Amino acid sequence: MSTGAPALIRPGLGGGLGDVVRARFLLKLLVRKELKVRYRGSVLGLLWSYVKPGVQFVVFYVALGVFLGLEQSPTNKGGLPNYAVYLFSGIVLINFFTESLGNAARSIVGNGGLIKKIYLPRELFPVASVWVSAVHFFPQLVILVLACFLTGWHPTLLQLASAGAGFVIVALLATGLGLLFGAANVYFRDSENFVDMLLMIATWASPVMYSFTMVQEKLGNAWYTLYQVNPLTVGVEAFHFAFWLPTTDGSAGIPPHLLSFWIPIALLVSIAVLVLGQLTFRRLEGRFAQEL
Amino acid sequence: MPTAIEVTNVNKQFVLRHTRSIKEAFIWLIKGRKGDLSEKFHALRDVCLEVRQGETVALLGFNGSGKSTLLKHISGVMLPDSGSVRTRGRVAGLIEVGAGFHQDLSGRENVYLNGAILGMTEAQINNRFASIVDFAEIGHFIDTEVKFYSSGMYLRLAFAVAVHTDPDVFLVDEILAVGDEPFQKKCILKIKELAAAGKTLVVVSHDLDVVAKICERGVLLDHGSVTFDGSIDDAVARLRSAAV
Secondary structure (H helix, E strand, O other): OOOOOOOOOOOOOOOOOOHHHOOOHHHHHHHHHHHHHHOOOOOOHHHHHHHHHHHHHHHHHHHHHHHOOOEEEOEEEEEEHHHHHHHHHHHHHHHHHHHHHHHHHHHHOOOHHHOOOOOOOOOHHHHHHHHHHHHHHHHHHHHHHHHHHHHHOOOOHHHHHHHHHHHHHHHHHHHHHHHHHHHHHHOHHHHHHHHHHHHHHHOOOOOEEEEHHHHHHHHHHHHHHHHHHHHHHHHHHHHHHHHHHOOOOOOOOOOOOOHHHHHHHHHHHHHHHHHHHHHHHHHOOOOOHHOO | OOEEEEEEEEEEEEEEOOOOOHHHHHHHHHOOOOOOOOOEEEEEEEEEEEEEEEEEEEEEOOOOOOOOHHHHHHHHOOOOEEEEEEEEOOOEEEHHHHHHOOOOOOOHHHHHHHHOOOOOOHHHHHHHHHHHHHHHHHHHHHOOOOOOHHHHHHHHHHHHHHHOOOOEEEEEEEOOOOHHHHHHHHHHHHHHHHHHHOOOEEEEOOOOHHHHHHHOEEEEEEOOOEEEEHHHHHHHHHHHHHHH
């Protein structure tokens, strides 16, 4: 029987992220389950994905734009023009990152019951977390685009491409860090708290609420360069270039060499983080079942 | 018959970790690693086992003898510290039925999710869906969320999905106590059917009478070592005499 039987193989040695591609049907089901289960029993349901960033936006806009004078107005010439769009384009991207990484870091421990009993590519769980966040991100993007059109948005193809690049940079970074901290969390539950702290810093360590020129002015060029190495910073700047800049007269400008230098660098850094995350994950996953 | 499962000199030590925080690990490090941060015990000790295709093997032993650990090595959930495990063809576990079930999803959604977790493709699940529902005797409750199921319905559906995965090697861990007696009989019948169809079966159970009905070969484990490997009747007899 079973002519041409397959060779003997060692079970439990997965092919990493490649296995996730092969198990895309399961990935799809996991994402669908997560989307369905997330807001179970709540009246507003998926609307919460709009309400939370909406409220966050209003709070930041009033506090920073109006009270702290970051928005340009007839009495405040030094502020940023069309600050609302500036702020919101950064917030949607940072929220995508925060949600992805926060959930990915908890995904392995959260699915411990399954991982302990059945072998499946464990990378599925962090990847599914990022995917779910991308689904939540999309409607926010639609709102952003509407707001842009209301304020006279005429993007070029290059600017649209840079938005795509910004999204890819952040998605890769979140997946890489999610694999890293998700695996570490199995051994040390401190990992998820560390991630929470990191996410709080992330919101402020990229030019979401303020202009990159402030960093350059206050900290000088050396620190500014370090600031720019953060892929998240470049992702937010790419979004500003795509969504905010075309709604202004363009005089505020974007960081020099953003397209020719920083976006490729950020892509490389994100890919490096992803590789590092995957390698760490592979090293640690052999003992997941007994440590969970 | 070619080999289906080959376990060679497998050792597995478990670490009973006392601490789960970086702080304690750090203090232990700067104190010059004094004392052992953790306690270890052998879950598997130099285990060798070869199972040919189409064999039905029962892993027997008392609690903590390493049966389930061995099964987890064969399924790939755990990796050995030393030695090697190799398997041929697709291995699927009827391990703790319902592990992949989600309370808030309907029976239908759970069939798809659990089927995919156990390695079925979309087309396979579509094809076998009617047969799964039929076997589970769920009827029109299939679109109800499983949290409203009785525990019997829940287990029946989970078992039905698992037996429809159609792998080459079946791992069965302590799930023969599923549902009421008629359904239990049906399960045992189904497992026998699989064995008759030439599937390789590895069963872990404390129900010696049931195991004796299903399996031909018995492997006795004691504190992580294989102490006996032979016919199921001899193995059951030895285990029973050890218990007295």
